[in-house]
Amino acid sequence: MGESSDPTNLQELARHLGISVTTVSRVLSGQARRFRISKQTEERIQTAAAQFGVRPDPIGASLRLGRTRTIGLIVPDVANPFFAAFAQGIERRFRKEGYAVLLCDSAEDADVEAELLRVMLSRKAEGLIIAPVGQKLGAVSALVETTVPVVLMDRIFPDLPFPMVATDNIAAAKEAVHHLTGRGHRRIACLRGLEGSFPDGERFKGFQAALKEAGIPLTDCPMAGGDYTAATAAKATRDIFQNAKPKNRPTAIIPFGGQITLGLLESLHALNLSVPEAVSVVAFDEQPWSSLVSPPLTTVAQPVEEMARLAASRLLEVLAGKVHARENRLEVLKAKIVSRESVRTIS
Amino acid sequence: MGESSDPTNLQELARHLGISVTTVSRVLSGQARRFRISKQTEERIQTAAAQFGVRPDPIGASLRLGRTRTIGLIVPDVANPFFAAFAQGIERRFRKEGYAVLLCDSAEDADVEAELLRVMLSRKAEGLIIAPVGQKLGAVSALVETTVPVVLMDRIFPDLPFPMVATDNIAAAKEAVHHLTGRGHRRIACLRGLEGSFPDGERFKGFQAALKEAGIPLTDCPMAGGDYTAATAAKATRDIFQNAKPKNRPTAIIPFGGQITLGLLESLHALNLSVPEAVSVVAFDEQPWSSLVSPPLTTVAQPVEEMARLAASRLLEVLAGKVHARENRLEVLKAKIVSRESVRTIS
DNA sequence: GCGGATCGCGCAAACGTTTGCGCAAAGTTG
DNA sequence: CAACTTTGCGCAAACGTTTGCGCGATCCGC
Numbered sequence: 001m002g003e004s005s006d007p008t009n010l011q012e013l014a015r016h017l018g019i020s021v022t023t024v025s026r027v028l029s030g031q032a033r034r035f036r037i038s039k040q041t042e043e044r045i046q047t048a049a050a051q052f053g054v055r056p057d058p059i060g061a062s063l064r065l066g067r068t069r070t071i072g073l074i075v076p077d078v079a080n081p082f083f084a085a086f087a088q089g090i091e092r093r094f095r096k097e098g099y100a101v102l103l104c105d106s107a108e109d110a111d112v113e114a115e116l117l118r119v120m121l122s123r124k125a126e127g128l129i130i131a132p133v134g135q136k137l138g139a140v141s142a143l144v145e146t147t148v149p150v151v152l153m154d155r156i157f158p159d160l161p162f163p164m165v166a167t168d169n170i171a172a173a174k175e176a177v178h179h180l181t182g183r184g185h186r187r188i189a190c191l192r193g194l195e196g197s198f199p200d201g202e203r204f205k206g207f208q209a210a211l212k213e214a215g216i217p218l219t220d221c222p223m224a225g226g227d228y229t230a231a232t233a234a235k236a237t238r239d240i241f242q243n244a245k246p247k248n249r250p251t252a253i254i255p256f257g258g259q260i261t262l263g264l265l266e267s268l269h270a271l272n273l274s275v276p277e278a279v280s281v282v283a284f285d286e287q288p289w290s291s292l293v294s295p296p297l298t299t300v301a302q303p304v305e306e307m308a309r310l311a312a313s314r315l316l317e318v319l320a321g322k323v324h325a326r327e328n329r330l331e332v333l334k335a336k337i338v339s340r341e342s343v344r345t346i347s
Numbered sequence: 348m349g350e351s352s353d354p355t356n357l358q359e360l361a362r363h364l365g366i367s368v369t370t371v372s373r374v375l376s377g378q379a380r381r382f383r384i385s386k387q388t389e390e391r392i393q394t395a396a397a398q399f400g401v402r403p404d405p406i407g408a409s410l411r412l413g414r415t416r417t418i419g420l421i422v423p424d425v426a427n428p429f430f431a432a433f434a435q436g437i438e439r440r441f442r443k444e445g446y447a448v449l450l451c452d453s454a455e456d457a458d459v460e461a462e463l464l465r466v467m468l469s470r471k472a473e474g475l476i477i478a479p480v481g482q483k484l485g486a487v488s489a490l491v492e493t494t495v496p497v498v499l500m501d502r503i504f505p506d507l508p509f510p511m512v513a514t515d516n517i518a519a520a521k522e523a524v525h526h527l528t529g530r531g532h533r534r535i536a537c538l539r540g541l542e543g544s545f546p547d548g549e550r551f552k553g554f555q556a557a558l559k560e561a562g563i564p565l566t567d568c569p570m571a572g573g574d575y576t577a578a579t580a581a582k583a584t585r586d587i588f589q590n591a592k593p594k595n596r597p598t599a600i601i602p603f604g605g606q607i608t609l610g611l612l613e614s615l616h617a618l619n620l621s622v623p624e625a626v627s628v629v630a631f632d633e634q635p636w637s638s639l640v641s642p643p644l645t646t647v648a649q650p651v652e653e654m655a656r657l658a659a660s661r662l663l664e665v666l667a668g669k670v671h672a673r674e675n676r677l678e679v680l681k682a683k684i685v686s687r688e689s690v691r692t693i694s
Numbered sequence: 695g696c697g698g699a700t701c702g703c704g705c706a707a708a709c710g711t712t713t714g715c716g717c718a719a720a721g722t723t724g
Numbered sequence: 725c726a727a728c729t730t731t732g733c734g735c736a737a738a739c740g741t742t743t744g745c746g747c748g749a750t751c752c753g754c
Binding site for chain 3: 368
């Protein structure tokens with residue numbers, strides 16, 4: 001009756017076997033060889049541990065080691081398929097490496113984001129992968145003064161000393177415009193994303209540059225919007241098409257995001273403007289439904305899976321001590337146009 | 348030079364102030380009144396803590412208290428908008444309560460799920476919200492022998508002693524069928540979900556029952572599928588429509604899930620069958636794009652936000668000790684049909 | 695001015711792990 | 725067989741928090 005129920009942790013297991021916790025710990029952490037534990041003892045411990053399902057308690061280990069084997073993932077909107085897919089990729093990769101992922105949704109709110117960062121830090125996340133809220137560099141820049149490894153994605157701030165992964169948004173927007181000008185369009189509108197956010201800024205730069213190259217005056221190309229929501233986009237669409245005289249109306253439009261595209265299509269439908277007859281569309285962000293709306297949408301597809309892989313790899317490299325955590329290192333990926341039926345050729 | 352840099356934890360803060368850790372701990376955990384700490388002392392500690400940004404280290408607290416203020420969320424596919432929206436709701440609610448959420452994606456794989464559960468348990472998650480892989484009750488049933496609070500959602504197992512929240516899938520499917528029979532349809536196909544999973548079984552029951560009530564022989568109503576993927580659904584769609592002679596062809600079809608709907612529409616498009624002229628559709632699961640495909644889809648909308656709220660509430664109740672963790676308590680929510688343009692009336 | 699209640703706070707143990715140091719037994723060398 | 729090395733393992737401290745118990749000081753009633 002001395003010992004009652006099954007051992008649940010290293011201490012009890014040790015007592016159960018009449019061995020010290022020290023030895024048990026060493027064996028279970030795979031250090032048996034290094035500390036010259038005998039084959040027999042190792043065996044005995046391993047089998048007993050397996051039998052009772054005993055693993056070292058991560059909390060005790062964390063306290064001692066200062067390592068939590070946890071990373072934080074902060075995105076502005078998990079319900080957005082782009083970020084959902086990204087999250088899926090991140091989680092998958094880090095689980096393989098023995099890490100758990102704390103998921104947080106900043107809901108595009110800078111204050112929430114700031115609080116989230118505090119929480120992650122106090123919970124001692126070993127690394128952070130962040131798609132920041134965007135705009136004015138806010139809470140993230142405060143991270144510079146900490147030592148926690150950080151990787152930024154999508155809504156990056158190019159000057160911060162972090163590894164970052166993003167799409168080449170300038171090139172992507174240029175391609176979108178070229179796709180349209182190549183098919184005879186001269187009046188091309190755009191539906192912008194969150195003002196001040198990196199992707200929006202870059203896409204707009206590319207948009208303007210491509211128009212200039214094509215010799216199209218910017219004044220012929222209305223732009224509206226201001227964030228990544230469907231509601232704003234719907235309103236912006238009405239602003240663009242409702243007031244313009246038919247002959248001044250853009251013949252094509254480029255929405256700068258998935259939700260924006262949703263709002264655009266909704267308004268277009270309400271205004272009885274058909275795609276691509278009345279207006280052509282090249283939409284940013286490939287979505288599960290892109291090929292199913294009618295007409296199927298021509299999109300600018302960001303390589304989400306690769307972004308996830310890359311972001312994960314960068315963070316893992318830092319965690320492994322291979323590279324310094326505060327290196328300004330921007331990784332740029334190419335988007336590609338997937339051509340469907342939402343663009344008509346103007347003769 | 349005795350003290351060097353800023354205090355970072357309760358101990359250092361205590362030393363800094365010349366007060367015991369005990370008192371600091373009590374003040375910072377809001378227990379000042381209960382332990383009769385003087386106003387002044389409390390004030391002093393609070394301001395110093397605020398100044399240096401000192402919070403109790405959750406790891407130390409976890410070790411001592413056995414509470415991690417962390418819950419685990421396991422879904423079969425975060426990239427699925429239904430689960431993404433659910434995850435968002437869960438995270439939002441639990442963050443408010445001071446909990447963090449460990450997100451896991453079982454990828455519809457029972458082995459992954461089992462490992463995930465082990466991980467969650469060893470990490471001492473205080474509660475688990477699970478949308479199980481489905482089919483044969485697998486790893487989840489093993490949880491019965493633990494004491495960790497568990498809430499099941501969507502893919503539930505009605506006999507397990509857990510709180511569960513799900514849609515009334517039988518009624519939902521019946522309504523879908525009625526919607527069609529009411530508009531003259533007599534040959535109604537269905538595209539089934541994961542074999543053996545609760546939602547699929549219930550929806551199928553409802554499907555059959557409604558047909559029976561309407562006096563329609565089951566033999567007139569083809570069914571195919573076997574999981575929740577678009578690929579399987581696409582193939583099943585071809586099986587149904589390609590082989591059938593036109594007059595035997597179903598005039599309507601009910602896909603049992605979001606991805607399934609994707610596959611269906613894809614195949615229908617490939618087969619040159621237009622909706623709703625050639626075939627009417629009532630699709631399970633409202634999606635962001637449901638109103639944008641053309642024609643806009645009539646869907647069976649599950650109340651995701653409410654499911655998230657409810658699941659969170661149930662878990663929080665258990666965590667608060669208000670209700671027992673092993674109570675078989677199935678909460679059933681009504682789905683509702685949102686009627687759009689994918690159903691035509693047959694005269 | 696004395697016994698008892700109340701006030702304000704600290705001591706020390708406990709949670710479960712990892713690890714630097716050390717120590718006895720066994721093996722090796724000369 | 726003495727001195728020295730290797731083998732195999734344990735002691736105890738440390739990580740940062742919370743909490744039962746206790747202790748001196750102040751206050752109250754009489």
